Amino acid sequence: xxxxxxxxxxxxxxxxxxxxxxxxxxxxxxxxxxxxxxxxxxxxxxxxxxxxxxxxxxxxxxxxxxxxxxxxxxxxxxxxxxxxxxxxxxxxxxxxxxxxxxxxxxxxxxxxxxxxxxxxxxxxxxxxxxxxxxxxxxxxxxxxxxxxxxxxxxxxxxxxxxxxxxxxxxxxxxxxxxxxxxxxxxxxxxxxxxxxxxxxxxxxxxxxxxxxxxxxxxxxxxxxxxxxxxxxxxxxxxxxxxxxxxxxxxxxxxxxxxxxxxxxxxxxxxxxxxxxxxxxxxxxxxx
Ligand SMILES: NC(=O)c1ccc[n+]([C@@H]2O[C@H](COP(=O)([O-])OP(=O)(O)OC[C@H]3O[C@@H](n4cnc5c(N)ncnc54)[C@H](OP(=O)(O)O)[C@@H]3O)[C@@H](O)[C@H]2O)c1
Numbered sequence: 631x632x633x634x635x636x637x638x639x640x641x642x643x644x645x646x647x648x649x650x651x652x653x654x655x656x657x658x659x660x661x662x663x664x665x666x667x668x669x670x671x672x673x674x675x676x677x678x679x680x681x682x683x684x685x686x687x688x689x690x691x692x693x694x695x696x697x698x699x700x701x702x703x704x705x706x707x708x709x710x711x712x713x714x715x716x717x718x719x720x721x722x723x724x725x726x727x728x729x730x731x732x733x734x735x736x737x738x739x740x741x742x743x744x745x746x747x748x749x750x751x752x753x754x755x756x757x758x759x760x761x762x763x764x765x766x767x768x769x770x771x772x773x774x775x776x777x778x779x780x781x782x783x784x785x786x787x788x789x790x791x792x793x794x795x796x797x798x799x800x801x802x803x804x805x806x807x808x809x810x811x812x813x814x815x816x817x818x819x820x821x822x823x824x825x826x827x828x829x830x831x832x833x834x835x836x837x838x839x840x841x842x843x844x845x846x847x848x849x850x851x852x853x854x855x856x857x858x859x860x861x862x863x864x865x866x867x868x869x870x871x872x873x874x875x876x877x878x879x880x881x882x883x884x885x886x887x888x889x890x891x892x893x894x895x896x897x898x899x900x901x902x903x904x905x906x907x908x909x910x911x912x913x914x915x916x917x
Contacts, residue, residue, distance in 0.1 A: 633658040633828065634683045634725075636668055636716070637690025641784040642730065645821035646687060653825050659683070662690070668712035678719040687728045687824060688716055691760070695734070696877040698755040709759035710766060717770035726833060727771055728824055733780035733812060733841075735761040738881020745887045746778075746837040754878040764837070775827055776837045777820070777891070780884055781851075784817035785912045794852050795913070798861040808849035808868030812884045813841035816905035823897035834894050839886035842902035854903055858910050 631654060637643050638660035650658045659681060666677050668690055678686065692698060692708040713729065720727045734757035735750040752758040767774050783789040797804050823840050846854070849868040856864060871882070891897045 631657050631684050631828075632682050633685045633687060634678065634681065635660045635687045635689060636662070636666065637688065638662050640689050640691075640693075641782055641787045641789060641817045642820060643689040644786045645784055645817040646689065646824060648818075649821040649825040650828075653829060668715055669707050671715045671718070674712075674715040675719045675722065678723050678725055683723065683725045685726050685728070685828060686716055686720055687828075688713065689730060691730070692756070695754060695756045695880070698759070699877040702755055705755055706759050706762075709756070710762040713763035714766045714770065717767045717774070720771045720774070727767065727774040728827055729763070729767050729774055729776050730820075731764050731776050731778040731837075732757065732760045733778060733884035733886055734881060735764070735778065736881055736884055738810075738883045741883050743885040743887040744839065746839055746890055753881060756878060773833070773835045775833075775835055777824070777827075777840050778837065778886060779815050779820055779839075780841045780886060781812045781814045782817050782820070783814065783909060785909060785916060786817075790814075790848070790851065791855055791906070791909060792913070794855045795859055795861065795910075798852075798856045798859070798864045801864055803865045803867055804852065805867045805869045805874065806849045806852045807871050807874050808847045809870050810880055810882055811845055811847050812881075813843070813845055813886065814851050814902045814906065815841040816900075816902075816909055818908070819898070819900055819905055823891060823895065823899075826895045826897050830895050832894075838891040838894070839888050840891050840897060841886050841888060841899065842905050843888070843899045844902045845885050846902060854906055855910070858903075858907055859914075
């Protein structure tokens with residue numbers, strides 16, 4: 631097996647390094663934009679062929695949800711054209727692809743957890759391009775596995791947990807949206823699930839949903855972050871979405887049903903608070 635991890639310096643890519651070095655030692659090449667710009671079609675084809683890649687895990691993406699509303703061209707280039715380049719390279723070489731997508735392909739107006747077959751209706755540029763990436767991949771490399779995830783955090787890069795820890799330590803009050811519901815997901819758990827897909831004796835292509843178990847609003851999530859980290863003296867105030875205007879519209883309810891990936895690949899979906907405890911412990915050890 632020769633695995634290529636793209637976007638390997640991002641949150642998920644970094645967590646995947648730990649899992650793959652443990653489970654597939656010496657069998658993985660990690661690249662980010664400096665080593666392999668996925669928007670360069672010829673470079674992607676050459677890299678996959680020259681390195682005899684058997685599996686590609688694409689963790690690269692344009693993930694700045696609000697900036698994407700202005701920065702439409704770059705967002706499209708990374709979330710759609712780059713995925714198309716990977717799909718073409720995979721089709722030509724026979725490599726299998728694991729690609730990561732998002733709960734933001736849904737509009738969040740269905741108040742029950744979304745199944746993989748549910749109708750998509752993205753309400754942002756980010757969500758629209760991520761969906762276009764999915765359809766491009768399915769059309770060009772139908773043997774691919776697509777994993778939609780949500781509300782990702784880790785000890786690396788920029789994310790909601792790190793932002794709230796910073797605000798909690800420096801502000802007396804934080805106002806947080808309490809009417810958007812989802813499942814906070816630890817990138818370390820998603821990396822373990824991807825490891826299981828790669829190690830599985832059966833390869834079952836298609837779309838899968840993976841998040842941690844349980845649901846929360848951004849307000850609940852913030853309360854848990856500060857409580858677990860032991861941050862005191864900061865009042866967390868619940869507010870409605872309309873009081874926190876953002877460039878991109880976000881789904882109100884984007885909880886994903888994860889039973890398919892659990893049944894097919896035996897993936898584990900720990901309770902979100904338990905995983906949050908693990909992440910905050912690591913953040914404290916690193917600081
Ligand atoms: N973060 C979330 O809350 C969330 C929620 C649902 C789904 N997801 C999905 O989960 C996946 C992983 O997200 P993440 O949070 O780990 O993302 P991330 O931390 O933003 O990492 C993405 C990585 O891709 C790199 N990249 C950007 N353009 C590239 C290019 N042209 N060629 C090669 N690499 C490029 C980025 O480099 P630069 O930093 O230099 O741009 C970055 O290192 C993505 O598919 C994302 O859409 C994320």
